[in-house]
């Protein structure tokens with residue numbers, strides 16, 4: 001005999017509707033009709049995990065921060081803070097700075113949904129994103145291109161927004177940012193060419209003209225997210 005998943009019932013922060021969950025994927029919303037008081041049962045879609053990826057200096061943080069300014073107060077979206085083993089307040093991304101020891105401890109205790117090393121640092125995305133996704137909220141975050149396979153396996157539906165910038169523009173932007181040394185900049189330019197990102201869940205976003213134009217395109221994409229058909233991903 002097969003094992004049936006548990007049916008979970010929870011009231012959503014005092015609001016006038018309930019969520020039912022059956023197994024990992026099926027979520028049902030039960031609410032009351034304002035017109036005649038009848039009960040309405042709807043399937044609630046899981047939120048999409050939006051990965052902003054691209055080489056160092058391509059504008060990930062700038063585009064994310066513009067989108068957060070536009071949508072951060074909208075309850076349909078969640079923009080998590082990353083944990084980074086980098087000293088505090090280097091650059092404009094509002095991250096949570098911590099020591100390598102503290103990071104390893106948190107990682108061992110399951111505090112991160114995703115984590116990776118890059119540029120001599122460790123990065124972590126808090127595991128809280130998973131309950132936001134389950135609640136139907138879209139989670140938007142800057143990650144390494146290296147975590148894409150894991151996300152495709154474990155955290156569907158996902159959308160990968162790949163930021164595109166010509167190499168010489170990248171070099172000029174990294175110099176202008178004044179966060180890294182010359183040799184760090186060269187290493188980041190080398191790394192820029194090491195990933196090839198493709199698939200039906202990938203959207204390419206050019207950031208070679210004004211930042212405002214790129215932010216507007218990204219915000220339009222976020223407000224029109226449609227899940228990619230799962231069978232398209234399996235191909």
Ligand SMILES: Nc1ncnc2c1ncn2[C@@H]1O[C@H](COP(=O)(O)OP(=O)(O)O)[C@@H](O)[C@H]1O
Pocket residue numbers: 054055056057058059060061062063173174176177207208209210211212214
């Ligand atoms: N469209 C753009 N035009 C001009 N400068 C930009 C543009 N997008 C980003 N920048 C600048 O380029 C630098 C790198 O951007 P940043 O957002 O830090 O990139 P990333 O997070 O991908 O490393 C920053 O100094 C930023 O202000």
Ligand SMILES: O=P(O)(O)OC[C@H]1O[C@H](OP(=O)(O)OP(=O)(O)O)[C@H](O)[C@@H]1O
Pocket residue numbers: 053054055056057058060061118119123142143144145146188191
């Ligand atoms: O594996 P890659 O795709 O090359 O990415 C490496 C790292 O670079 C980015 O971080 P961060 O925003 O701190 O660095 P950046 O500002 O220099 O891009 C990205 O979020 C990864 O953590």
